[in-house]
Amino acid sequence: MNDRHPPVRAVYEDRVAVVTLASENPLNPLADDLVDALVAELRRIDADPAIRATVLTGSSKAFAAGADVKAMAPLDYAAAFRQDVIGRNWDAIRAHRKPLIAAVRGYALGGGCELAMLCDVVIAAEDARFGQPEVVLGIVPGAGGTQRLPRAVGKSLAMQMCLTGTSISAADALAAGLVSQVVPTDRLLAEATRLARSMAAHSLPVLLAIKEAVNRSFESSLSEGLLFERRQFHAGFALKDQKEGIAAFRERRDPAFADE
Known part of the structure; x- marks a missing residue:
């Protein structure tokens, strides 16, 4: 080099x-x-x-x-x-x-x-x-x-x-x-x-999870992929960013994601 x-x-x-x-x-x-x-x-x-x-x-x-x-x-x-x-x-x-x-x-x-x-x-x-x-x-x-x-x-x-x-x-x-x-x-x-x-502009943990889920669609059956997606969706309820995103939507403001 x-x-x-x-x-x-x-x-x-x-x-x-x-x-x-x-x-x-x-x-x-x-x-x-x-x-x-x-x-x-x-x-x-x-x-x-x-x-x-x-x-x-x-x-x-x-x-x-x-x-x-x-x-x-x-x-x-x-x-x-x-x-x-x-x-x-x-x-x-x-x-x-x-x-x-x-x-x-x-x-x-x-x-x-x-x-x-x-x-x-x-x-x-x-x-x-x-x-x-x-x-x-x-x-x-x-x-x-x-x-x-x-x-x-x-x-x-x-x-x-x-x-x-x-x-x-x-x-x-x-x-x-x-x-x-x-x-x-x-x-x-x-x-x-x-x-x-x-x-x-979005939550980093959610970006990572979405990328992982979409890529999984090429490596698994539809039923396995849907199960993986659903578990990612459920896991999102543990994120502070999920609470912030929902609160911001209800309050009609931009979310302030903390990547947590």
Whole structure:
């Protein structure tokens, strides 16, 4: 890592962190130093009680245009397995507990698309493109492209993207359900930050519980998921913030949540 050019930059303000992937290469290849720095930053955010939501963004050219192919080239199976390539740090991103919004401009390809899908909400600039081009390199997606993408866009489009390596536009990604909104390129970060602040206005324990419950829906049956949700709902009655939220609603005022 070049200390004069850290691969990840972060700014904390108004209960929101804005984390920028900032490789010296504007395509933001997902080299180990960049992903390690991202994981370290997300862990700091999880540990900081003043931060309630995070925006993750990239350069004007790319959110991230894929894996570090140069670093992958010399690996054989034994080395990839021994080093737990992808697994050793990507699982930590999945474990991030607070709301995480991907603000995607330019290319989100391969690992970049998979990184966006690890986030809770994806907002795209009009110039964004999403794809899983690993097949062109003779490899299989390794960070969720064959698993999260079908859940987001359905089997047919996911198969098309993974088997051909072709990318889709921001408008197509919106129509398919991969992103929640498309905004003018020059408004991307402002809109993503605005959304993060709207989340950060709420109780942190409730934000964590909602994220956990929604993610559980992808890992369990409907009946198990509903039971988990109901227990989270019941647990909320132990929170001071729940009492404050109900009191504020009845008194027609804004709540003052204490994260308790």
